[in-house]
Amino acid sequence: MRLTLETEALRLAEPFAISGYVFEHVEVMVTTLEEGAHRGRGEAAGVYYLGDDLAHMRAEAEAAREAIEAGLTREDLRSVLPPGGARNAIDAALWELEASREGKPVWQLAGLDEPKPVRTTMTIGADNPEAMARRATGYASAKAIKVKLTGELELDIARVAAIRAARPDVWLGVDGNQGFAIDELDRLIQSLQAHDVALLEQPLRRGREADLEGLSSPIPIAGDESLISLADVAGAVGRFDVVNIKLDKCGGLTEGLLMAAEARRLGLGVMVGTMIATSLGTAPGFLLGQLADLVDLDGPILIAQDREPSVTYEDGMLYAGAQVWGSGAPVRA
Structure with missing residues (x-):
């Protein structure tokens, strides 16, 4: 399994204000897991008020790279990485990778009914x-x-x-x-x-x-x-x-x-x-x-x-x- 980390800057359509903060753009980490013909992707913006920014997410993902590329499960990931953006992006990639391996959509793997609007x-x-x-x-x-x-x-x-x-x-x-x-x-x-x-x-x-x-x-x-x-x-x-x-x-x-x-x-x-x-x-x-x-x-x-x-x-x-x-x-x- 191979893990790739990429950075993307998302420009907002217009500034977005909340209590104590104004967003004009957001940086996200995009993860890709590849295993033979199968690929899984995930994206995360992190949690700004917890200091979980792009640099923090990338550092956590890199620290866990060896375990991830060794083929850990989604449940294993909950022990390897703490809650936050890095785990979210890799978790999503693992779900999609598993779906590709099994030939089933993620909603079926998750035990959900076929999703509706x-x-x-x-x-x-x-x-x-x-x-x-x-x-x-x-x-x-x-x-x-x-x-x-x-x-x-x-x-x-x-x-x-x-x-x-x-x-x-x-x-x-x-x-x-x-x-x-x-x-x-x-x-x-x-x-x-x-x-x-x-x-x-x-x-x-x-x-x-x-x-x-x-x-x-x-x-x-x-x-x-x-x-x-x-x-x-x-x-x-x-x-x-x-x-x-x-x-x-x-x-x-x-x-x-x-x-x-x-x-x-x-x-x-x-x-x-x-x-x-x-x-x-x-x-x-x-x-x-x-x-x-x-x-x-x-x-x-x-x-x-x-x-x-x-x-x-x-x-x-x-x-x-x-x-x-x-x-x-x-x-x-």
Whole structure:
């Protein structure tokens, strides 16, 4: 088996702002595993707030190269590499390589039903309320919209109000991206409820999860930055209602499937999210999205140029055909 690592810079269609950060481009690591006539591919952007950048991902992958090229399994990989982008990219390549060997699509190997289109949110980066309302209107086919907040309480409330006025028809969620303090949540939640917001994601800083204990919220609260991998899911009980699984965080589809099963066992909702990604990086999450209550996989929409073949977005729905990734056929360069 031979491992190849490549770097690609993804230019965003326009700057994308969240609490404390503005993205203009993203670097991703693309992995390829080759074994005879069989090839597997994966892509990862890493987790910027954990220092899991391109250099970190490449260093981890190179450190594990000998074990990977010796022919480890996906389960072995969970012990060789920690959760993060490097493991995600290699895990995806192992899934596709196995699919090619077996002549079966990845969804069959994963024990899933044949995948169907899923409703996905379209994300609106933080800006002034008027600009965000225009963006919401521009997503004319969207059935669900997620709004990035910054922790500026009154401005954030105005942002949500403007978007809801522009799009009274959509499911609406907000992402706090760790921008708020616990003493602001009552006011925030009251205002969100008034605008029919259906989800509040990661309002508090990572490490302040215990502050949510005893909080009574009519709006479900999702954990994102607080919940990295399978080891974190049990700690969500009593603090979060929904677990946001991102393959770059947890280390790939193999771990993501385990997280979804554990969340269900504990009575928690399942959400599948993404870092900024091309269709190659999105397709494994699409399969996990078959098991989810909420899907937030709009990464390819945010970049200036996607790969071909690509996932499709139509009438607010996302579909990743097997030709995008994991078809079970030998993959050509």
